[in-house]
Amino acid sequence: MAKSKSASRKIIAVVGGGWAGAAAAVSLAKKNHEVHWIESSRQLGGRARAIEHNGNILDNGQHILLGAYSSCLALFKILGIKLEDNFLRLPLQMVYPKQSGMHFVAPRLPAPLHLALALFRAQGLTRADKMVLARFSTTARWMDWQLNVDCSVSELLQRYEQTDRLIQLMWNPLCIAALNTPPERASARVFLAVLRDSLGAKRSASDMLLPTSDLTSLMPQAAAQYLLTHGGQVHLGTAVQDLDGADDGQWRLVSTSPELNAMAFDGIVLATPAEISKRFLIKLANKASKQDVPSLESTDQAFGVPRPIEFPQDFNYEAITTCYLQYGPTLRLERPFFALVDNPMQQHWGQFVFDRGQLHRDQQGMLAVVVSAAAEAVNIERETLATQIAAQLAQVLQLPELAHPVWHQVISEKRATFSCTPNLQRPTNLTTRAGLVLAGDYTACDYPATLESAARSGIAAAQLLL
Structure with a gap:
């Protein structure tokens, strides 16, 4: 039975427990609406969540946030999440182990002086490297960091005559x-x-913000608590199978929860992965067609159309692998993280290594190595990949003992992100069905x-419903 509500207080279902849904x-909830947050699994967080291994709470991937977020x-x-309690804040930096030859750290000075001085002090770059980097930065500012015609990052770097060394040590790692x-x-x-x-x-x-608490407790759990204190509910382990738009302008769910099935909603936020949201919308379009509902004009940017035509192109996806390596508790790197030169020909897969002991007090001696956009690495047997990554660390950090971790855990997200290619058409949050909006990092945004x-999309979806 539908709950009664005031004229201004709406009942909203948010389907999907990731950061966009949060x-x-x-x-x-902040606008005093009754929110039902629904997640099919038993854990919130989506693709940025914590897992348990050997008594340790690990993230399913090592993340860096920026001060620009x-x-x-x-x-x-x-x-009420305080940055100083939950993040290690570092100035922008790209530092490799000594023999790799580059050390770039921005001092805490006003912009753009911080970058100018960082470039002047940078080690491992020639004068020619620094000159073309400075020229690129100046030109990009003059262009207001915009391109009229999109192209690949490699084409952009070639156009502005970036050196091979800069591309290898600066631009390629930043892009990936x-x-x-x-x-x-x-x-580009x-x-x-x-x-x-x-x-x-x-x-x-x-600034680079490195989480010092696990990703689940960092945001999704705090969001769930906020929801509960503002009159909402969190439904874990609840699968939504279908959506129904009623003639009275309200929405109903078909789910594994009898309580939710009996409710009427003023709006729905679909914060599920793109392919799942698309399936929901195709079902709705088929129903509308069978019921002879008048069609609405579709747009190039929207998933939501009243009939299954001209849906956006399907996304291609990129993998991210994080390899956790546990050593003795006395192991400590010189810095919280280093950039690494990856070279698949040498079985060097790691691109960044993080000293988790400098981020989490209870993870002394643990290193996390990130391998992004490397489909080849995902297909390697996990034991073999961990052995190869450990050997890479032992060589580049000149610490032979790193070749023999006490234990390892390899976590691969094969569909971690969509492939962010030139001129990619991403759907807007708005659908053509009143009261139904999309949220997710795949929606239209100038960010990857x-x-x-994800956070921007979730906020935008909420604003559209209101």
Whole structure:
């Protein structure tokens, strides 16, 4: 039976327990609406969540947030998440182990002086490297970090005559870290948008924020608690199988929860992965067609059409693998993280290594190595991949003992992000069905698939419903 409500208080279902769903749920609850947050699994967090292994709480992937992530920071403020208690804040840096030859760290000075001095002091770059890097930065600012015609990041770097060494040690790692797409097929327009909000903004925007608590407790659990204290409910282990738009303008769910099935909703936020949301919308379109519902004009940017035609192209996906290696508790790297030169020909897969002991007090001696946009690595047997990564660390860090970890855990997300290619058409949050909106890092945004784009999308979806 539908719950009674005041004229201004709406009942909203948010389907999907990731960061986009969290952002939508919090935004709606903050406006005093009754929110039902629904997740099919028993855990919130989506593709940014914690898991348990050998008594340790590990993230399913090592993340870095930026000071430019305004929507994430705004959500943290609403939820009472203090940055100083939950993140290690570092200045922008790209530092390799000594023999790799590059050391770039931005000092804490006003922008753009921080980058100018970092470039002047940078070790491992020639004068020619520094000159072309400075020229690229100046030109990008003059262009307002925009491109009229999109191209690949590799094409952009060639156009501005970036040196091979700069591409290898600076631009390629930044592109892969930000877009999780190889530079030769990554969108230069999206890459410039990330650079604009970090390198091209105030100094604090370029700061790197490394979580010091697990991702589940960092945001989704705090969002769930906020929801409960504002009159909402969280439904875990509840699968939504279908949606029904009623003639009275309200929505109903077909789910594994009799309680939810008996309710009527004023709006629904579909914060599920793109392919799942698309299936829901195709079902709705088929129903509308069978009921002879008049069709509405579809747009190039929207999933939501009244009949199954002209749906957006399906996304291609990129993998991310995180390899956790546990050593003795006395192991400590010189820095919280290092960049690494990957070279598949040498079985060097790691691109960044993080000292988890400097982030989490209870994870002394643990290293996390990230392998992004490397489908080849995902197909290697996990024991073999861990052995190869450990050997890479032993060689580049010149610590032979790193070849023999006490234990390891390899976590691969084969569909971690969509492939952020040039001119990719991403759907808007708005559908053509009243009261039904989309949320997810795949929706239209000038950012790639990141926690920030998920948060932005969730906030935008909530605003559309209101």
